[in-house]
Amino acid sequence: MQKRDNVTAYLFLSPWLVGLFAITIGPMIASLYLAFTDYNLIEAPAWVGLENFTRMLSDERLHNSLRVTFTYVFVSVPLQLAIALLLAVVLDRGVRGMAFYRSVFYLPSLLGSSVAIAILWRQVFGTEGLLNQVLALVGVEGKGWISDPSTALGTLVVLNVWTFGSPMVIFLAGLRQVPTMYYEAAAVDGAGPLRRFFGITLPLLTPIIFFNLVLQIIHAFQSFTQAFVVSGGSGGPSDSTMFFTLYLYDRGFGNFDMGYASAMAWFLLVVIAIFTGVNFLVSKYWVFYEN
Amino acid sequence: MRIDLRPRTLLIHVALIATALVMLYPLIWMVVSSLRPGNEIFREPGLLVKDLQIENYRAGWNALTEPFTRYLLNSAVVVLGSIVGNLVSCSMAAYAFARLEFSGKKIWFAIMLLSIMLPIHVVIVPQYILFSQAGWINTFLPLIVPKLLATDAFFVFLMVQFIRGIPRELDEAATIDGCGRAGIFLRVILPLMVPALATTTIFTFIWTWNDFFGQLIYLTDPHMYTVPVALRSFVDATSSSSWGSMFAMSVVSLVPVFLAFLLGQRFLVKGIATTGIK
Incomplete structure (x- = not known):
């Protein structure tokens, strides 16, 4: 065994350790405490026990924000991953110009979280926006996609799906690990392309699908910028794009209801942890590890 | 070289090109629209420019409290500070995790991995209180100091994998040859991990440049606005007549990301492939 060098190691770790305690763990404990208080930043926090949590139980806007967030997560993530997988499989078949296509498809994932793209989305899906202008060319009358509560969330789902490039790149890296001899053997046995996809590619790719799924779900639960900018900071129309994170921001930094915001933050953490945990548990039944 | 003209291959290319066009069309259209008279945004879905002009850029540049140069500079300061912070602090932590034996290593490593997944919302309220008591609101410190303390643990993980x-x-x-631990880190590991450092630089650049939540919370004084916060205040202040200048400034804000993408593609793709990030 290698000799230990505790002193050197902890010196190297010291910036990270200071950050961990001062900027992560310390504030986590503080926010857990604040979750049980009434605190407006000016007066000292007042202990209120479980009040913030019982308030959450009867807060209709909060229930709505949960519905909006769940819809967003469970519609946009599967769609995004399905498209990412489809295109990765197509590109992996040795299409000429593969690197070019990969770059083009990847670009939106780098831009997607910016305010500029949210502004573009506001225009494209607006009443006189690009989409309706194009629809008018083919004689279809559009509507205000963002100002209509029934479609506003849909425009944000489209935006998330638009950033399928990064999971696609991860899929591509995974596909490259699939040994070609499997395909050759299957071809000798007379398996067609569909059979090869479902019999070989998909099972061998399940660990990567799982990985992408966990990552994108965690990420989607925390979406903020796009809903905030597209709705002009309101989560509207009629709260239809009021993500949980937007409501949290509104409570905490709009109304300085820091106790309630902290309780909400911990609730979000628990929700994400549960979904990640369930994901891991269920993965035993569908994720296939070669060794 | 023979060109493959089998119908199947052609079909695949047609489908791929169509997908790429649909994806990129709004972006291209935004750039084109920013170069046309402002009112055409609402009636010209095509890409032809009859009357090329940079009026939108001139108007947008000076539409807010400060000239846009100010916001670009503010963003540049935050980005630069974040890059330096991440490079120094994350590489040090990564070296310890990848190469040194010390007590508690497994636990610290697990905590580091967990912290990558932590939603920022769980810590943002107390962080805000902490930084406001330090008098750091409307300074760039709340955005830079955490990077100097390796709170972007994701990059620690990326570098550990590389080392x-x-x-x-x-x-x-x-x-x-007589090198100590620090010597090995500085003279052997750091020069060899340049690709990982490049990946970190590019991702930090793009993420910090795009970051909105933190900058929105800590920067409320218009003089301190960074590009995203300035852009969003544009949305609030805007009537439909200034869409042209808003598009122009949006394009300006996307240019650095686009350049980073062009120059750093190789590292980005490699970075994602080895660690699987956004």
């Missing part, structure tokens, strides 16, 4: 791939024999050779 593990560097042969240990090199460390041993350096030890025989």
Whole structure:
């Protein structure tokens, strides 16, 4: 065994350790405490026990924000991953110009979280926006996609799906690990392309699908910028794009209801942890590890 | 070279090009629209420019409290500070995790991995209180100091993965030549991990440049606005007549990201492939 060098190691770790305690763990404990208080930043926090949590139980806007967030997560993530997988499989078949296509498809994932793209989305899906202008060319009358509560969330789902490039790149890296001899053997046995996809590619790719799924779900639960900018900071129309994170921001930094915001933050953490945990548990039944 | 003209291959290319066009059309259209008279945004879905002009850029540049130069500079300061912070602090932590033996290593490593997944919302309220008591609101410190303390643990993980791939024999050779731990880190590991440092630089650049939540919360004084916060205040202040200048400034804000993408593609793709990030 290698000799230990505790002193050197902890010196190297010291910036990270200071950050961990001062900027992560310390504030986590503080926010857990604040979750049980009434605190407006000016007066000292007042202990209120479980009040913030019982308030959450009867807060209709909060229930709505949960519905909006769940819809967003469970519609946009599967769609995004399905498209990412489809295109990765197509590109992996040795299409000429593969690197070019990969770059083009990847670009939106780098831009997607910016305010500029949210502004573009506001225009494209607006009443006189690009989409309706194009629809008018083919004689279809559009509507205000963002100002209509029934479609506003849909425009944000489209935006998330638009950033399928990064999971696609991860899929591509995974596909490259699939040994070609499997395909050759299957071809000798007379398996067609569909059979090869479902019999070989998909099972061998399940660990990567799982990985992408966990990552994108965690990420989607925390979406903020796009809903905030597209709705002009309101989560509207009629709260239809009021993500949980937007409501949290509104409570905490709009109304300085820091106790309630902290309780909400911990609730979000628990929700994400549960979904990640369930994901891991269920993965035993569908994720296939070669060794 | 023979061109493959089988119908199947052609079909695939047609489908791929169509997908790429649909994806990129709004972006291209935004750039084109920013170069046309402002009112055409609402009636010209095509890409032809009859009357090329930069009026939108001139108007947008001076539409807010400060000229846009100010916001670009503010963003540049935050980005630069974040890059330096991440490079120094994350590489140090990564070296310890990848190469040194110390008590508690497994636990610290697990905590580091967990912290990558932590939603920022769980810590943002107390962080805000902490930084406001330090008098740091409307300074760039709340955005830069955490990076100097390796809170972007994701990059620690990326670098650990990379250092593990560097042969240990090199460390041993350096030890025989009389190098201490710090010497090995500075003279052997750092020069060899340049690709990981490049990936970190580019991702930090793009993420910090795009970051909105933190900048929105800590920067409320218009003089301190960064590009995203300035853009969003544009949305609030805007009537439909200034869409042209808003598009122009949006394009300006996307240019640095686009350049980073062009220059750093190789590192980005590699970075995602080895660690699987956004």
